[in-house]
Amino acid sequence: MEYLPTSIEIGVTIGIWALGAFVFTILAKTAIGIELGELRYKNKKFFRFINAPLEKTHY
Incomplete structure (x- = not known):
């Protein structure tokens, strides 16, 4: 007798x-956007925030 998978095994x-197809789609859409120049990392605001002087608090 041959092995036949159960409906649960097929569903899993x-x-x-x-x-897997969903993860691949998300990663592919991101990579294509980067390659076409439609998606860019905007680091100016981030580094401006990091390099900003801290406000002095007086007690």
Whole structure:
């Protein structure tokens, strides 16, 4: 007798493949946006915040 997977095993397999396809889609869309120049990292505000002098608090 040959082994036949149960419906639960098939469902788990389909779920794993679907999750993998979803992660791949998100990563591919991000990578394509970066390669086309549509998505860029804006670091000016971040570094301006980091390099800003701290306010002095008087007690």
